[in-house]
Amino acid sequence: MKSALITGITGQDGSYLAELLLEKGYEIYGMIRRLSTPNLSRIEHILEKIELIEGDLTDQ
Structure with missing residues (x-):
């Protein structure tokens, strides 16, 4: 199975x-x-099908 990491x-x-x-x-x-x-309102309907990862890509 292919996988994808989506930032944002x-x-x-x-x-x-x-x-x-x-x-x-x-x-x-x-x-x-x-x-x-x-x-999470835009992804509520797919939350059970995805895995969320907390992170920050800012350069600070």
Whole structure:
């Protein structure tokens, strides 16, 4: 099975990409930032099919 890591999975483009790749049989890993209350509204319907990973790619 192919797998994909999607940074920004909770955004508009990332959530659409996750849906598309799930339909094509991919295993999806999504990176989200550490927030006290993450906004998962765009991916609620696929949460059971993906694995979320907390991370930060900023250069600080």
